[in-house]
Amino acid sequence: MRIELENAGFVYQQGTAFEVPAVNGVSLVVGPGERVGIAGPVGSGKSSLLALMSGIVPPDSGRLLVDGRPVAGGTRIERGSIGIAFQSPENSLFEKTVYDDVAFAPRNLGVGRDEERRRVMAALAAVGLDRDQFGPRNPFSLSSGEQRRVALAGVLALEPRLLLLDEPTAFLDPATRADIIGRLVELNRAHGMAMVIVGHDMDELAVFAERLVIMDSGRVVADSPARKLLTDVTLLERHGLEPPGTVQLSRMITQKTGQHVEPALTEAEALMQLKKLREQGGSR
Ligand SMILES: Nc1ncnc2c1ncn2[C@@H]1O[C@H](COP(=O)(O)OP(=O)(O)O)[C@@H](O)[C@H]1O
Ligand SMILES: [Mg+2]
Structure with missing residues (x-):
């Protein structure tokens, strides 16, 4: 599946004195199996953009195309082909058991x-919840991390071809966040499900995203391979984003030692560089 926003715009409270142009002339294509991150300051239009991509909210200007066909022109998006989890999706858990919530x-x-049973079991496994232990439990008796996992399982059980997640790890502890991101990457690799994640943590996006889209003031200001953008400290800071820790470390080493060090995007890369520097230091 290929979805495309073509010069799309969205305005809240249009026609009133309180108009807010949230998305402004955005053109964006997401193809099969892609892993795309969306970053940008608070209020830059990320959540609104995700809603437009899902087809739930029609754009006020421009259009959404699915597999080349405009959605507004009577073509409907195939049910279940796009799954979306808004921010804090656990707030809409409502069934009496985890099983029923995921089965919904x-x-x-x-x-x-x-x-149905196969899908619920697969979805629970995908988010790291033991089906026998958690299936019969009341969602409201779970920790917030477990509730988040249940809510995400509920979207995965749709087995969508495109998964849209708005800040899926917000407010969770670091270990749970890393675990969830790792599982999403695994799912994408195993099933080729395209994924778009809105995130605010560049370390997390460095692990998740192959491609990064940066939003500012309702516009896409950058759309490139994630490595290119996440190592561009000037660009990130211009849009109020904190570069990944490893990139900051590389920059610090360059500044302190005077030796140019390529920005590292992962911990493994950073470790390699430190090792190389030590070897060079030892040979001098
Ligand atoms: N329900 C709403 N009514 C009016 N304005 C809104 C509403 N939701 C969001 N906005 C405004 O639209 C802009 C974009 O918001 P949003 O898409 O939530 O950005 P982000 O997810 O990047 O924080 C912001 O200026 C925000 O204040
Ligand atoms: Mg948002």
Whole structure:
């Protein structure tokens, strides 16, 4: 599946004195199997953009195309093909058991009992919840991290071809955040499900994203391979984003030693560089 926003715009409270242009002339394509990160300051239009991409909210200007066909022109997006989790999706858990909550979407799609069960089990496993332990539990008796996992499982159970997640790790502890991001990457690799994640943590996006889109004031100001943008400290800081820790470390080493060090994007890369520097230091 390929979705495309073409010069799309969205304005809150249009026609009133309180108009807020949230998305402004955005053109963006997400192709099959891509892992895209969206970053930008608070209020830059990330959540609104995600809603436009999902097809839930029609753009006020421009259009959304799915596989080349404009959605507004009567073409409907195939049910279940796009899954979206808004910020803090655990706030909309409501069933009496975790099983039923995760089963909600596939049940609505009308899949049979066996298929429903298969999907719920796969989704729970994908988010790292033991099905026997958690399936029968009341969602409201879980920790916030577990609730977040259940909510994400609920979207995964749709088995969408495109998954849109708005800050899926916000307010969680660092270990849970890293675990969830790692699992999403694994899912993408295993099933080729395209994923778009809105995030504010560049370390996390460095792990997740192959491609990064930076929003500012409702516009896309950069759309490139993630490595290129995440190592561009000037660009990130211009848009109020903190570069990944490893990139900051590389820059500090360059500044302190006078030796140019390529910006590292992962811990493994940073360690390699430190090792190389030590070897060079030892040979002098
Ligand atoms: N329901 C709403 N009513 C009016 N303005 C809104 C609403 N939701 C968001 N906005 C405004 O739209 C702009 C973009 O918001 P949003 O898409 O939530 O940005 P982000 O997710 O990047 O923080 C902001 O100026 C925000 O204040
Ligand atoms: Mg937002």
